[in-house]
Amino acid sequence: MSFERILGQGEAVGRLKRALESGTLAQALLFAGPDGVGKRAAAVEVARALLCGEGGCGRCPSCRHVAAGTHPDLFIVEAASESTGVNIEQVRRLAERISESPLEGSQKAAIIDGADSMKPPAQNALLKTLEEPPADTTIILVAANPGMLLPTIRSRCRRVDFAPVGASVIADFLVERGAARETADVTARLAGGSFAAALALLDGGAGEEREQILRLVFAGDGGEEAREEISAMLVGGGQMRLREKRARAIGILAAVHSAVVDALRISGGAAAGTNVDFVDEIAGFAGRLGFQRLAVLEKEVHDGIIALSMNADVRLVADRLTPAFLAAAAADQG
Numbered sequence: 001m002s003f004e005r006i007l008g009q010g011e012a013v014g015r016l017k018r019a020l021e022s023g024t025l026a027q028a029l030l031f032a033g034p035d036g037v038g039k040r041a042a043a044v045e046v047a048r049a050l051l052c053g054e055g056g057c058g059r060c061p062s063c064r065h066v067a068a069g070t071h072p073d074l075f076i077v078e079a080a081s082e083s084t085g086v087n088i089e090q091v092r093r094l095a096e097r098i099s100e101s102p103l104e105g106s107q108k109a110a111i112i113d114g115a116d117s118m119k120p121p122a123q124n125a126l127l128k129t130l131e132e133p134p135a136d137t138t139i140i141l142v143a144a145n146p147g148m149l150l151p152t153i154r155s156r157c158r159r160v161d162f163a164p165v166g167a168s169v170i171a172d173f174l175v176e177r178g179a180a181r182e183t184a185d186v187t188a189r190l191a192g193g194s195f196a197a198a199l200a201l202l203d204g205g206a207g208e209e210r211e212q213i214l215r216l217v218f219a220g221d222g223g224e225e226a227r228e229e230i231s232a233m234l235v236g237g238g239q240m241r242l243r244e245k246r247a248r249a250i251g252i253l254a255a256v257h258s259a260v261v262d263a264l265r266i267s268g269g270a271a272a273g274t275n276v277d278f279v280d281e282i283a284g285f286a287g288r289l290g291f292q293r294l295a296v297l298e299k300e301v302h303d304g305i306i307a308l309s310m311n312a313d314v315r316l317v318a319d320r321l322t323p324a325f326l327a328a329a330a331a332d333q334g
């Protein structure tokens with residue numbers, strides 16, 4: 001393991017490596033960018049390099065403890081539940097722990113994953129720590145939607161932006177994990193720059209779930225049964241972690257979006273680009289809706305994906321989009 005496993009983030013990783021090598025890494029960092037692009041993994045790599053003392057050699061006990069998730073001087077905080085986000089008790093406990101001396105080496109590192117889920121009281125509690133962090137501690141905030149953080153928090157952190165990952169990088173990654181090249185290419189194009197969305201698509205969306213949602217929206221009848229099915233598909237099962245639910249919903253919406261874009265192409269006289277296995281259904285759909293309504297639907301789905309990538313509630317997005325899908329499915333004229 002090393003920074004090399006953070007794929008498609010050359011600029012952010014380059015900046016971090018240079019800062020680590022020159023000893024100029026800020027004590028408080030904000031890793032900003034969409035879900036599933038490697039922010040948390042990069043934060044762990046930074047922590048590993050700091051704690052190792054050899055720049056993250058990968059062989060010493062410290063590096064092995066970080067890899068195993070058992071390092072006593074690396075604190076990773078994430079939301080205990082969807083409704084509370086990272087809460088004030090977690091922030092206070094973290095502040096206490098980083099005020100103590102390191103147990104293994106000379107440094108400590110703290111990662112707050114989903115820092116943008118903190119409500120103002122938790123953020124204010126964190127502010128105290130960010131104002132006077134212990135000299136031996138580096139704090140990394142990970143946030144998909146940094147706009148949710150108080151300006152006073154943001155101003156105390158050096159911000160590092162993580163961009164959506166290029167489709168070819170994601171495709172190669174999927175092939176390495178055993179996907180067929182063709183499936184990987186299609187999936188990567190649908191994933192919107194997110195490894196998490198790509199994996200969710202590959203695990204379901206690109207196969208069964210993609211087929212199911214496309215049938216419901218593009219060949220469906222818009223009835224009550226379809227309403228329940230679409231809604232249940234988007235919201236997902238209860239056992240999944242929140243971020244998995246979002247990635248999965250993004251994957252499903254990305255599949256719909258790509259098919260709507262194909263419908264727009266067909267409506268404009270071009271051939272379907274991506275969903276070659278659904279050409280007939282999409283062509284019929286394009287004929288029923290017409291260009292104007294397709295363009296509106298495209299924007300609605302696109303906005304839904306953006307909202308999810310900025311941590312919107314999955315059910316809210318599902319409630320907004322399901323009627324639009326049903327109306328589209330039931331449309332009989334352009």
Ligand SMILES: [Zn+2]
Nearest residue numbers: 052057060063
């Ligand atoms: Zn090491």
